[in-house]
Amino acid sequence: MLIGEIILVAFDAVVANKLRSLLTMLGIVIGIAAVITMVALGEGAQRSVEARLSTLGANVLTVRPGQSFAGGLGRGQAMLSVEDAEALRQAPQYIRAVSPEMETRVQIEHGTSNANLSVVGAWPSYFTVNNNQIANGRLFTEAEDRGRRRVAVLGALVGAQLGGVTSESLVGQTLRIGGVPFEVIGVLAEKGSQGFSNPDESLYIPLSTAQFRVMGSDRVRSIAVQATGEADMGNAMVEIDQILRREHRLRSGEAADFNIRDQASLLSTVQETTQTFTLLLAGIAAISLLVGGIGIMNIMLVSVTERTREIGLRKALGARPNDILFQFLIESLVLCMAGGGLGLLLGLGGSYALQRLAGWQTAVSPEAVMLAFAFSACVGVFFGLWPARRAASLAPIESLRYE
Structure with a gap:
């Protein structure tokens, strides 16, 4: 038989039993849709984590207060001060910029x-450390910080919170x-949400102004430190530890009353965790593909039994075993590829629905689509091979006698 004729016969056999073919494909459809959606x-x-990494600023370390100890007993929460930040920027080796920060929520009024x-109080270097860009107007200066000037820089969406106006206005x-x-x-300029905080909905004022005119405290919440380069992050952490131990009069071997965290490493850990859960969910979804493949093998075996006389007749008319094998493999591939196509459309629709209705960020990569189709084809070949070989091995005379 010609290859074209074999393929037409295979398609006719699939179309002749529409409902059975559709139910057989259902496992593949659900499996592919689940894999596409999960991936x-x-x-x-x-991509969300990568976007956050790009907005954090390069090579940023965060110093926060830790537990204060005396005689092996905790004395409560330690404190950081502006003097600590001043010490960090005195003749630094691996530190490029420093900015102490304090933050609180305050009632903001504009007209009615x-x-x-x-509201974030910080040094002007805060914007360099955190990779902020100015979209309109200017940033406050060190002179305005020293003079406790009442000036403010707004996040991109603050205006929307105050009567629905633009921040630029x-x-x-x-x-x-x-x-x-x-x-x-x-x-x-707009940066986007970063976990539980949204810098676009924050106001930024000079640190000294925040301390003495708004928040009434001379302590800072944290100190952001930018290292001179990615390769110097470890050296910068050692330098910070040495300077703050000296400032806090901590003896050698005594537990530090501050913590140093690498924000990029923290988000990288989140990224790895997200990737692990994605693979886990995709693996669970892939199980339904295997179940669908078993269903296809079962139906193909039933089809071989039903068409035993047809197979005998084809062999009697000159069809070779390879022709029969190829025909049943094509039928199995058609079922799997058609199911894969429907599953892909369902997965794309599900991803779009989650993004529009639930607000979750989704992204369908071409690699995931190609992998889904390749997996569908592999399922078709793997689970269709045994029924196809069984059909090809039937003896013509016994097949013609089959009732």
């Missing part, structure tokens, strides 16, 4: 509108932060 969710999470937003106007008037001098 899309994982890929979206990976008000909102409870996050507030430049040059006066806001009241905790009842204290501040002049808006600039607006930052």
